[in-house]
Amino acid sequence: MTAVRTLRGPLLLTASLLVAWQLLHQWAGDTALTAPLPTLEHLWTMIGQKRFVPHVTETGLAFLQALAIAWIAGVGVGVLLGGHRLSGEVAEPILVGLYSLPKITLYPVILLLFGLGMPAKVAFGALHGIIPVVLFTMSAVRNVNRTYLRAGRSMRLTPMQMAWRILIPATLPEIFSGLRIGFSLTLLGTMLGELFASQRGLGFLLMTAIDLNDVATILAIAVLISLFAVVANTILLAIDRRLRRGSAA
Amino acid sequence: MSKAGWIRLVVLVAFFGAVEALCRTGAISPKLIIAPSAMLGAMVKLLASGEMGDDIRQTLLSVAIAMGLSIVGGFGLGCVLYWLPPLRRAVDPFLAAYYSLPHFAFYPLLIVIFGLGALPLIVLATLFAMVAMTMATLTGLDRIPRVLIKTARMQRLSLPAEIWHIRLPAAAPHLFSGLKLAVTYSFIGVIAGEFILSTSGLGHQIAFAYDNFDNPTMYGLILFVLCIAIVFNLLVFAYERRLARQRGL
Incomplete structure (x- = not known):
């Protein structure tokens, strides 16, 4: 019963989006927007084609590398800045400032520094994702309840026990929220990077399709990426909620 | 300091x-x-020569319109969702995944609907920026302390008075962070669109300079865009500070 209730909202939303899509198709015509069903069929045939797979792999690899850098480096830097109060205070406004810059304007600079191809995409994706991870981790580490640390010290925990029993459980929920936001932004950055000056990957296919006005392919790729984004996000959000509930109890 | x-x-x-x-x-x-001083020199020269005047006007106007629409629309949407919890539950997963969707894939569709020119870019940037404001509005309204609302009841404030004197000021910090994000996202939307799919505007000129290895022009323009974004953020930040000080925070 609860499954039905939690699923009802998203299902209704999906259904209304599909109806809106179909209506928009009726109104705008085939040259602007293919109908939902033919688009999905087109996506299916595209996935079956051999030349499609390398593009997906390219984008996937770029995204995974960018994500790994953003997550690992982000948590590392965040822990350091959170642990050392003065450096945290120095760095925080700079990071917030960087976070609110339109980073897309910096993409040509990244291209000049890293050259065309994979490294530039990875760098641009990581650049988008890393700052929220650092900010969230920093605030999580800074806000660890001092009483926990004192309790740990009075029980003479070893540094390993301290990290495993106290620090990680206390900071994980907030850090995970940062990782979740970092995930979305890394995907955005990687995709933006592929749209501009790229020779492979889903973004490149998308740009080629836009140049050729191949509406079915444009929409098929958009649907594919959106599906991935929504599914991944839903999973991360569910984990996030569970962690938060666990920490509150 | x-x-x-x-x-x-x-x-x-x-x-x-x-x-x-x-x-x-x-x-x-x-x-x-190129050296930062050379970037500054290039920016001043570009602005003084006036050759980018039309592009600058076009981009800034598009960003300003998108910003205005997304702030007003995002705030309105946030309020509507806040008053209608069932609708909100249905839309929630969509909002959470919104920023990982490939918005630029829908640009051809927007061109067919709105024609060539600045209008589809404005629509794209508005769609891109609005949801940040919506989410910030929701967070702000959610986090109003119960005590304040109870106080409003006790003082028998009318609904408009309660909204004006209690709810809006209490939600203000979150509204401001939404505002800053909406500004950034309007810039990203317009400039990324110009980068990829336009024949005029600052984004196009940056991409054009990149294609022609014209680094002084490219860095000058990038610096100009970043300066505008920074000045705008500082203005919002200063206003935020003043509000906080008035409340004795």
């Missing part, structure tokens, strides 16, 4: 000084990065 503030200033000056020195001595090739 606080100790952290001074250190921050020193760090920033040292960073730009180091880049300047490396560029001037030729350790970094001018094909990659």
Whole structure:
């Protein structure tokens, strides 16, 4: 019963989006927007084609590398800045400032520094994702309840026990929220990077399709990426909620 | 200024000084990065010559319109969702995944609906920026302390008075962070669109300069865009500070 209730909202939303899509198709015509069903069929045939797979792999690899850098480096830097109060205070406004810059304007600079191809995409994706991870981790580490640390010290925990029993459980929920936001932004950055000056990957296919006005392919790729984004996000959000509930109890 | 503030200033000056020195001595090739002072010179020259006047006007106007629409629309949407919890539950997963969707894939569709020119870019940027404001509005309204609302009841405030004197000021900090995000996202939407799919505007000129290895123009324009974004953020930040001080925070 609860499954039905939690699923009802998203299902209704999906259904209304599909109806809106179909209506928009009726109104705008085939040259602007293919109908939902033919688009999905087109996506299916595209996935079956051999030349499609390398593009997906390219984008996937770029995204995974960018994500790994953003997550690992982000948590590392965040822990350091959170642990050392003065450096945290120095760095925080700079990071917030960087976070609110339109980073897309910096993409040509990244291209000049890293050259065309994979490294530039990875760098641009990581650049988008890393700052929220650092900010969230920093605030999580800074806000660890001092009483926990004192309790740990009075029980003479070893540094390993301290990290495993106290620090990680206390900071994980907030850090995970940062990782979740970092995930979305890394995907955005990687995709933006592929749209501009790229020779492979889903973004490149998308740009080629836009140049050729191949509406079915444009929409098929958009649907594919959106599906991935929504599914991944839903999973991360569910984990996030569970962690938060666990920490509150 | 606080100790952290001074250190921050020193760090920033040292960073730009180091880049300047490396560029001037030729350790970094001018094909990659030009010296910060040269960027500034290029920016001043570009602005003084007036050759970018039309592009600057077009981009800034588009960003301003998108910003206005997304702030007003996003706030309105946030309020509607707040008053209608069932609708909100249905839309929630969509909102959470919104920023990982490939918005630029829908640009061809927007061209067919709105024609060529600035209008589809404005629509794209508005769609892109609005949801940040919506989410910030929702967070702000959610986090109003119950005590304040109870106080409003006790004082028998009318609904408009309650909204004006209690709810809006209490939600203001979150509204401001939404505002800043909406500004950034309007810039990203317009400039990324111009980068990829336009024949005029600042984004197009940056991409054009990149394609022609015209680094002074490219860096001058990038610096100009970043300066505008920074000035705008500082204005919002200063206003935020003033509000906080009025409340004795």
